[in-house]
Amino acid sequence: MALRAALRQKCGLIGILSQPSSSGSHSRVSAVLVSQMRNNATSPKIKVDFNQSTGVAVLSMQSPPVNSLSLDFLTELCISVEKLEMDRACRGLIITSSLPKVFSAGLDILEMYGKSPERCGEFWRAVQEMWLKMYSSNMVTIAAINGSSPAGGCLLSLTCDYRIMSDNPRYSIGLNETLLGIVAPFGTDKNIIKNTHTCSN
Numbered sequence: 001m002a003l004r005a006a007l008r009q010k011c012g013l014i015g016i017l018s019q020p021s022s023s024g025s026h027s028r029v030s031a032v033l034v035s036q037m038r039n040n041a042t043s044p045k046i047k048v049d050f051n052q053s054t055g056v057a058v059l060s061m062q063s064p065p066v067n068s069l070s071l072d073f074l075t076e077l078c079i080s081v082e083k084l085e086m087d088r089a090c091r092g093l094i095i096t097s098s099l100p101k102v103f104s105a106g107l108d109i110l111e112m113y114g115k116s117p118e119r120c121g122e123f124w125r126a127v128q129e130m131w132l133k134m135y136s137s138n139m140v141t142i143a144a145i146n147g148s149s150p151a152g153g154c155l156l157s158l159t160c161d162y163r164i165m166s167d168n169p170r171y172s173i174g175l176n177e178t179l180l181g182i183v184a185p186f187g188t189d190k191n192i193i194k195n196t197h198t199c200s201n
């Protein structure tokens with residue numbers, strides 16, 4: 001209830017969490033989002049449903065098995081958010097997972113092993129771009145965490161204005177990446193490259 005009140009106060013989004021998606025017969029889809037849907041045909045890691053009548057988009061992560069944040073995934077996520085940001089009709093964004101049990105397993109571990117310094121730098125830049133874009137979004141953003149969400153998955157949810165998590169004791173969330181020996185690099189290219197050597201050795 002507190003969340004609904006906050007949303008109402010921030011931008012008049014009432015009852016968005018119980019609204020049907022854009023597949024409902026009352027919604028019209030903007031030109032930007034038609035193009036988004038076309039893109040989804042070739043890049044299916046992210047699905048966006050926009051409800052014109054509420055001004056709220058639901059972005060579903062659908063990259064089995066665990067929605068790990070690979071370079072491709074992050075790129076697609078950022079493009080999707082950017083497109084929504086450009087659509088003035090879109091005022092709210094809900095990020096969720098279409099996979100059972102997992103919201104996001106965090107950064108794709110395979111992106112951090114045996115990659116060139118250039119590739120590793122590109123990857124960490126994409127991580128940074130993702131959280132900057134999300135954190136600075138003009139839209140009201142909500143993470144609907146419907147599964148486990150460790151490390152980078154937790155980071156993704158922290159970039160949102162609000163977080164709601166399924167009440168299930170089997171789902172875990174938290175910044176556990178240091179248990180894997182991973183320390184996020186600083187923002188400069190020099191430090192990204194430095195950290196890359198740590199990652200791949």
Ligand SMILES: CCCCCCCCCCCC/C=C/CC(=O)SCCNC(=O)CCNC(=O)[C@H](O)C(C)(C)COP(=O)(O)OP(=O)(O)OC[C@H]1O[C@@H](n2cnc3c(N)ncnc32)[C@H](O)[C@@H]1OP(=O)(O)O
Nearest residue numbers: 065066068105106107108109148150151152158159177184
């Ligand atoms: C507000 C803004 C602030 C900004 C601050 C900026 C600074 C930020 C600092 C924070 C930085 C954040 C850094 C994060 C680093 C990471 O994210 S490292 C990744 C950490 N992730 C994990 O440790 C998760 C490990 N996975 C799991 O715990 C489980 O897989 C699961 C609970 C997610 C799901 O369990 P289950 O359903 O039982 O599936 P599994 O059989 O375990 O896995 C299936 C399949 O997926 C593969 N997999 C799992 N996780 C990852 C991953 N992260 N990357 C790549 N692949 C992964 C797993 O190996 C299995 O593969 P196979 O089927 O065996 O091939």
